Amino acid sequence: MFPKEQGYFFPAEWHPHIATWITFPHNDHSWQEEKLGQMYPEYFALIKAISQGEQVRINVNSEELKAFVESQLPVYGIDSAKIEFNIQPTNDAWCRDHGPAFLVKEGCSDRLLVDWEYNAWGGKYPPFSDDNALPQTIASRLQLDFVSPGIIMEGGSVDFNGASTVLTSRSCLLNPNRNPHLTQDQIEAYLCHYYGVSQVLWVSDGIVGDDTDGHIDDTVRFVNANTVIAMVEPNEQDENHAVLAANLAELKQMTLLDGSPLQIVEIPMPDAVVIDGFRAPGSYANFYICNAAVLVPIFDCPQDSVALAILRKLFTDRPVIGLSAREIIWGQGSFHCLTQQEPAPCV
Incomplete structure (x- = not known):
């Protein structure tokens, strides 16, 4: 039986967490060695903010990297009791995409882990075999059952309202570098069967500088069961203007399972973040909802x-905190890309 048939589903990000998983960056594709040191203060600030309300479970590449992280916790004022380590070979830092997807079941203490295949965004950054192996090792560590659908899927390519709807983009999930043997209808079936949803909503594309081929977590995010924020670019001369306007037009035509229109709140894009001549995919949509706060890259x-003012009106159950991501974004991702929530059981 598929997870959906068993009653399992992927909860909304605002569902209570047991922990947040991250994969600690080392000298890899995303940050050259000198950039790595520059982004550490922002990265540890992210860990500290998350740890105010839940455990932070860190995949570390080696004992040496674990020792380094432990040495930095007091430097940044992080309570070591809130940090756990999983020593496991890793390739890159983007746990949203290579980490496990945790499913829950109403009225049940059971959870189920989905082990999607991962190919570093269409084979762009080999090797990626260590990252692809992480979900099964985490399932073993947590003594959770897992299912392996056998197709490529990345956590940043999907966003959930917790009420049986998922948002995604054609530019990513229909890209031939992911699952060229599958049609859109077949991909929708996988999403429904393994994420426990009943409706898939599609926008067209992603923003400039996003090497994931258009992950939804840089453009459109659910903030409650019937409302999304949509990134827009008011400057018509900017490269992102047309694509975000097209996405917005598509969102305005969408309805939810009950037939009601999708509620849309527009947020303007930040100024272009250009580092060493490269335009990075800076976006406020890449926020992370943890137990303690909504953490927004600024x-x-x-x-x-x-x-921040717009998001504070939308999230009234927890603080909305802006944290600098100017160094992190050089790696072509931000807070949501770096994190994967482990939800609490629905009991």
């Missing part, structure tokens, strides 16, 4: 305060 521009 980029030292006027739109930061606008985005």
Whole structure:
């Protein structure tokens, strides 16, 4: 039986967490050695903020890396009791995409882990075999059952409202570098069977600088069961203007399972984040909802305060905190890309 048939589903990110999983970065594709040191203060600030309300479970590549992280916890004022380590070979830092997907079941203490295949966004950054192996090793560590659908899927390519709807993008999931043997209808079937949803909503594309081929977590995010924030670019001369306008037009035509229209709140993009001549995919949509707060990447521009004010009106059950991501974004991802929540059982 598929997970959906057993009553399992992927909960919304605001569902209570037991922990957040991250994969600690080392000298890999995403940050050259000198950039790695520059982004550590932002990275540890992220860990500290998450740890205020839940455990942070860190995949570390080696005993040496574990010792380094432990040495830095007091430097950044992080309570070591809130940190756990999983020593396991890793390739890269983007746990949202290579980490496990945890499913829950109403009225039940059981959880189930989905072990999707992972190919580093269409084979762009080999090797990726260690990252692809992580979900099964985490299932073993936590003594959880897992299912392996056998197709490529990344956590950043999907966003959930916790009420049987998932958002995704054609540019990513229909890209021939992922699952060229599958049609859109077949991919929708996998999403429904293994994430426990009944409705798949599609937008067209992603933003400039996003090497994932258009992950949804840089453009459109659920903030409650019937409301999304949609990134927009008011400057018509900007490369992101047309694609985000097209996505917005598509969102306005969407209805939810009960037939009601999708509620849409627009947020302006930050100023272009250009580092060493490269435009990084800076976006306020890459926030992470943890138990203690909504953690929003900010980029030292006027739109930061606008985005935070909008999100504070939408999230009234926990603080909305802006944290600098100007160094992290050089790796072409931000807070949501780096994290994967482990939800509490639905009991």
